[in-house]
Amino acid sequence: MRTSECDVVVVGVGGQGVILISEIIGRAAMLAGLSVRGVETHGMAQRGGSVINHIRVGCKYSAMISPGSADVLLAMEPAEALRYASYLSPKGVALVNTRPVMPVTVTTGQARYPSIEEILSPLREVACEVKAMDATGLAAKAGSPQATNVVMLGAIAGYLPIEEATLLSALSETVPARFLEINRKAFELGKIEVE
Amino acid sequence: MREYLLGNVAIARGILEAGAGVVSGYPGTPSSEIVDYLAPLAGEQGVHVEWSVNEKVAMEVAIGASWTGTRSAVTMKHVGLNVAADPFMTLAYLGVGGGMVVISADDPYCHSSQNEQDSRRYAAFARVPCLDPADPQEARDMTLRAFALSEEFGVPVMLRPTTRVSHARADVLVGPPTKRLAGPRFEKNPSRRVALPVHARPLHSELLNKQAGIEAALEKEPWNRSMVRSEVGVIASGIAGLYAEEAIAGMEAEVSLLRIGTYPISRKVVGDFLEKVRQVLVVEEMDPVVEEFVEMVAKERNPDLEILGKRSGHVPGVGELDPLTVRDSIARMMGLPSRPAPKISPQILSILPPRPPALCPGCSHRASYYAMRKAFGKDAVYPNDIGCYTMGVGMGTVDTCLCMGASITVGAGIRFGGEERPICAVLGDSTFLHSGLTGLLNAAYNGARMTVAILDNSITAMTGHQPHPGAGRTASGQPSPQLSLEDICRSLGASFVETADPYEIDSMIETFERARDHPGLSVVVAKRACVISEIRSGVRRPRLKVDQEKCEGCRICVNFGCPAIEFDGTVAKINALCSGCGVCAAICPQQAIEVVK
Numbered sequence: 127m128r129t130s131e132c133d134v135v136v137v138g139v140g141g142q143g144v145i146l147i148s149e150i151i152g153r154a155a156m157l158a159g160l161s162v163r164g165v166e167t168h169g170m171a172q173r174g175g176s177v178i179n180h181i182r183v184g185c186k187y188s189a190m191i192s193p194g195s196a197d198v199l200l201a202m203e204p205a206e207a208l209r210y211a212s213y214l215s216p217k218g219v220a221l222v223n224t225r226p227v228m229p230v231t232v233t234t235g236q237a238r239y240p241s242i243e244e245i246l247s248p249l250r251e252v253a254c255e256v257k258a259m260d261a262t263g264l265a266a267k268a269g270s271p272q273a274t275n276v277v278m279l280g281a282i283a284g285y286l287p288i289e290e291a292t293l294l295s296a297l298s299e300t301v302p303a304r305f306l307e308i309n310r311k312a313f314e315l316g317k318i319e320v321e
Numbered sequence: 322m323r324e325y326l327l328g329n330v331a332i333a334r335g336i337l338e339a340g341a342g343v344v345s346g347y348p349g350t351p352s353s354e355i356v357d358y359l360a361p362l363a364g365e366q367g368v369h370v371e372w373s374v375n376e377k378v379a380m381e382v383a384i385g386a387s388w389t390g391t392r393s394a395v396t397m398k399h400v401g402l403n404v405a406a407d408p409f410m411t412l413a414y415l416g417v418g419g420g421m422v423v424i425s426a427d428d429p430y431c432h433s434s435q436n437e438q439d440s441r442r443y444a445a446f447a448r449v450p451c452l453d454p455a456d457p458q459e460a461r462d463m464t465l466r467a468f469a470l471s472e473e474f475g476v477p478v479m480l481r482p483t484t485r486v487s488h489a490r491a492d493v494l495v496g497p498p499t500k501r502l503a504g505p506r507f508e509k510n511p512s513r514r515v516a517l518p519v520h521a522r523p524l525h526s527e528l529l530n531k532q533a534g535i536e537a538a539l540e541k542e543p544w545n546r547s548m549v550r551s552e553v554g555v556i557a558s559g560i561a562g563l564y565a566e567e568a569i570a571g572m573e574a575e576v577s578l579l580r581i582g583t584y585p586i587s588r589k590v591v592g593d594f595l596e597k598v599r600q601v602l603v604v605e606e607m608d609p610v611v612e613e614f615v616e617m618v619a620k621e622r623n624p625d626l627e628i629l630g631k632r633s634g635h636v637p638g639v640g641e642l643d644p645l646t647v648r649d650s651i652a653r654m655m656g657l658p659s660r661p662a663p664k665i666s667p668q669i670l671s672i673l674p675p676r677p678p679a680l681c682p683g684c685s686h687r688a689s690y691y692a693m694r695k696a697f698g699k700d701a702v703y704p705n706d707i708g709c710y711t712m713g714v715g716m717g718t719v720d721t722c723l724c725m726g727a728s729i730t731v732g733a734g735i736r737f738g739g740e741e742r743p744i745c746a747v748l749g750d751s752t753f754l755h756s757g758l759t760g761l762l763n764a765a766y767n768g769a770r771m772t773v774a775i776l777d778n779s780i781t782a783m784t785g786h787q788p789h790p791g792a793g794r795t796a797s798g799q800p801s802p803q804l805s806l807e808d809i810c811r812s813l814g815a816s817f818v819e820t821a822d823p824y825e826i827d828s829m830i831e832t833f834e835r836a837r838d839h840p841g842l843s844v845v846v847a848k849r850a851c852v853i854s855e856i857r858s859g860v861r862r863p864r865l866k867v868d869q870e871k872c873e874g875c876r877i878c879v880n881f882g883c884p885a886i887e888f889d890g891t892v893a894k895i896n897a898l899c900s901g902c903g904v905c906a907a908i909c910p911q912q913a914i915e916v917v918k
Binding site: 127128129139140148149152153155156161162163164165166167168173174175176187188189190191192193194195205206208209211212213214216228229230231232233234235237238239240244245248251252 | 660
């Protein structure tokens, strides 16, 4: 038996706005009258570390998603997509920003950053569907690379049991008014990209 | 009204709903957001909210407030309760006035902590009730109940959320704040407020005599509930109860479940459940507190019961649980297969570069460590402490990390233990004011020959930029007296105290060299605001770039470890993360790094 309507794992690097996306989806779920659970990475890992948030829409249990059961893996960064791919259900979808954020281990030459294909090919074996996009580039097109997370929100919109208009209301409640236009544009570009 | 709230915010809302008048705490993940949320509301809600200088101080402030009849709450992380244990233990004897809630947030898996200690043990040690929420709604509900329980039995009540409750979000039903009670007054009553032996003895008896009443009251709480479906059962506590409930629903299994949410655990509730099962799995994070209790009660109520849990190896003894682990533990008990793990081989994951948390681009701690290493060398001993700067462990200047404030004291001990090499102890400003002061005083008093570096970024950065007495303002934004770390260090007995700016790398190195050569106890204050604070307050510096013609690819700047500096195989480059600190330009032997004009 399913214990949640839709389980989403949002991953990325501390500072990429992962928490904001979780908050917008959570608020939208509430506006839609659905029970919602989430869990965030705070503290030490926020300093440029690898971060993961869980969001469960239409769920009354804990906020933690089990490995092998996420309906969507929303990745702000490609290496992080693969790092957390084990959360995906065999029927799950991975939405991946292809723009890498280099960890210090790579910039200092201790480790190598794999090619995008090296990341996407095993991901395709785990996920039912992989949609990769240059969300950072799309965000820049919308007006600011800072809006990468909102491009990804637009990308996931069609996979959530929440109306797009409700997501947009939650977005406008959450981001500062002066950035709303850029964010709406970013949302739209992300949505079109997966269509 | 339902709101989408973080667990810690749900707790904060519960505190406001209970009409508390004083809230104190010391920042520590995962507890910090409770005071963070309340501090800006202090004025409009008429509540005194403070970041205290450490957990012991915070506990004592809350106790004083409670003794005026005002409801109070104190927040800390689990290890903070070690610091506050002294007042906590005796408070259980003396008792409270207004209801007092001690919030000690545990961190299974050490997401941001140095150990996995279980606060439920502390509650049992002090013989006070402990409420163990499974989610943000329970956290809010239990907070409200905790104040009432505290007043009913005259003891402090512990609320013990864990990381996955404090940092979870959920739709939470909350009510409006209650106005704090007017007319609080400290009533003199030495037999209950002065812990002389003559008072402590009868108070100890009184505390023991309260236990049966506490157990009986908690028995009826909604957080202890059972569902009997078969002779195979699960007993689970706190968040593990929610995992078990989901696992049983997901497996559509005929398994009985008893959820435990309060301590001391009711013998009756557990005994009644044990009589109905022949096999039981005890699921809990951290210590086997419930498991040991079940073993004890089973002797009397069901001696033939098969008890599975940590001792039998069905439930891990370290780290945190999750729904899948709990599901598989239940499946194993029932002889069912575990759920197959997703097929990603470790070889595939091994292509991923590690991404550990790191000091920020432009963080002054990196510069301080660089200068320290230049002055003291790689052979010196570097006792370290708890803060962002512990992340400098890869720079060779972090040799120990034990607990808050232990850098100076452990360093002094290393010297007295016979170590002859130079010793440079490192701690941050918030940690120094938390518990480094006494260590410095002790080192001066007992004649420890060593250097202490205070990395002063004027904020408690790691936990989310909380102010402290060195920041010049309080939690609620009131200006506070200007503090001089240098004057404090001199007063405590340091015979050499100098301040330098880590961004001025040459003078920082020279300062460390003078401190190293000082024959007694020397202190270096490396003073530079946290780069995140600077960015938030609008400081912008021009970025730097590498002149590709001049760069010889020596990698000195790359090895400095700033995330803004990359190496493309032949030359260094500076990426968009650059905050313009300029330290890389100063250490480049080719003068190949320059400001972008």
